[in-house]
Amino acid sequence: MKIGITGTGSYIPSLITKNEDFLEHEFLELDGSSFHQDNGTIIEKFQAITGIGERRYAEPNLKTSDLGFLAAEKALTDANIDKETLDYIIFAHNFGDMTYGKIQGDTLPSLATRVKHLLKINNPRCVAYDLIFGCPGWIEGVIQATAFIKSGMAKKCLVIGGETLSRVIDPHDRDSMIFSDGAGATIIEASDTSGEILSHASVTYANEEAYYLYFDKTNSAKGCKDTRFIKMYGRKIYEFACSHVPQAMKDCLDKSGVNIDQVKKIFIHQANEKMDEAIIKRFYRLYGQEVPIDIMPMSIHKLGNSSVATVPTLYDLVLKGKLSDHQLKKGDVVLFASVGAGMNINAIAYRY
Missing domain, CATH: 3.40.47.10 (Thiolase/Chalcone synthase)
Structure with missing residues (x-):
């Protein structure tokens, strides 16, 4: 089963x-x-x-x-x-x-x-x-x-x-x-x-990367110093993600036994359009291939980065026909992938 x-x-x-x-x-x-x-x-x-x-x-x-x-x-x-x-x-x-x-x-x-x-x-x-x-x-x-x-x-x-x-x-x-x-x-x-979950990969980098996202006070000297807000080192996160996420995705796909040519869609965390494009490009480069057209549905343009909600929301939008340029057929293989605070990275290979 x-x-x-x-x-x-x-x-x-x-x-x-x-x-x-x-x-x-x-x-x-x-x-x-x-x-x-x-x-x-x-x-x-x-x-x-x-x-x-x-x-x-x-x-x-x-x-x-x-x-x-x-x-x-x-x-x-x-x-x-x-x-x-x-x-x-x-x-x-x-x-x-x-x-x-x-x-x-x-x-x-x-x-x-x-x-x-x-x-x-x-x-x-x-x-x-x-x-x-x-x-x-x-x-x-x-x-x-x-x-x-x-x-x-x-x-x-x-x-x-x-x-x-x-x-x-x-x-x-x-x-x-x-x-x-x-x-x-x-x-x-x-x-x-x-459908069927074929394989997964998860990693945590918690040395110098641990506090790339963190909680801290407002940037304004006039604001309350006891209130904390989400903060991040954007450039460091970008470089970290581009360096490490593609390999985690490859590890996941290789464990599934599915060939890269069989992947129909990649549902990646909607963090940053340029970063996501760079990750996908480097992922395909690990296989010596170019990125296929329409491989990566995106919702960030209208919905922004809702953190842990982006991947399941994006997947649901595609399945419900809300992103007209992207469809799935029974048997299609997709990848789910994300990176974020921790710093954590994970991926799932899934046959729809």
């Missing part, structure tokens, strides 16, 4: 924030000094590198667990299974529930428990827990769910990736324009008719 994805769902927030909405922001360097360029130039260069023209923010009345719940409902419907038959709910995130207007994340109880509560699941043997693994969290959750099923500990698992990064960004940091909100959910189960 194959272990695969039998249902998908996503929640795309309705609030659209365009690049021009940042024109009046006071962007500052990490040391609080001003940029020599005006905001128009900063935003123009930002879009040229990241590909982001707009992003989605969660509605004020919704928290990360709410987004995860809404995506989970769709995934359960798509899989056509009884929610009471779930053995595990795994919720991958990084900051917990960030209530709009508040400065402190909330993970008591866990977001997975909150989703179970919202779904009104009565079965106490449905175990709910959270996973913090940076942007690759959803992929790692799928890897864990697969292990549970292989071991006989589970038959059906719900894996969610969700985040509300708009509530942990420093308005004085130009990197704040990258981040967005959203959630994606998948049902993983053993089934004769499902």
Whole structure:
């Protein structure tokens, strides 16, 4: 019996924030000094590198667990299974529930428990827990769910990736324009008719790379020094990802026994358009090949970087026909890949 994805769902927030909405922001360097360029130039260069023209923010009345719940409902419907038959709910995130207007994340109880509560699941043997693994969290959750099923500990698992990064960004940091909100959910189960998880690879680099993404105070001397925001060393992350992600993807694909020519799509974490293009180019170079046309669906232009939510959301959009240039047929082999805080990298080879 194959272990695969039998249902998908996503929640795309309705609030659209365009690049021009940042024109009046006071962007500052990490040391609080001003940029020599005006905001128009900063935003123009930002879009040229990241590909982001707009992003989605969660509605004020919704928290990360709410987004995860809404995506989970769709995934359960798509899989056509009884929610009471779930053995595990795994919720991958990084900051917990960030209530709009508040400065402190909330993970008591866990977001997975909150989703179970919202779904009104009565079965106490449905175990709910959270996973913090940076942007690759959803992929790692799928890897864990697969292990549970292989071991006989589970038959059906719900894996969610969700985040509300708009509530942990420093308005004085130009990197704040990258981040967005959203959630994606998948049902993983053993089934004769499902797709099949063929192989995976996961690695963690935690020496000099450990704090490439970190929490710190605002760039503004006028801001509260006790409030922390997401920060990153963008250039270091770019170089790290381009150096290490292609090899992890190759390790994963080689373990699957599938030839590179058989890969139809690569669903890569929507972090930065130029970085993703560079990763894919280097991945194919490891096989002595050029990048095929239309191999890499992208949602970052309209949805931004929603961290752990980007890959499951992107996959759901393709399956539901929301990205007209990309389709999958039964039997197609795809790769899921991500890189993020930790610094963690992972990949899954999957036959649809």
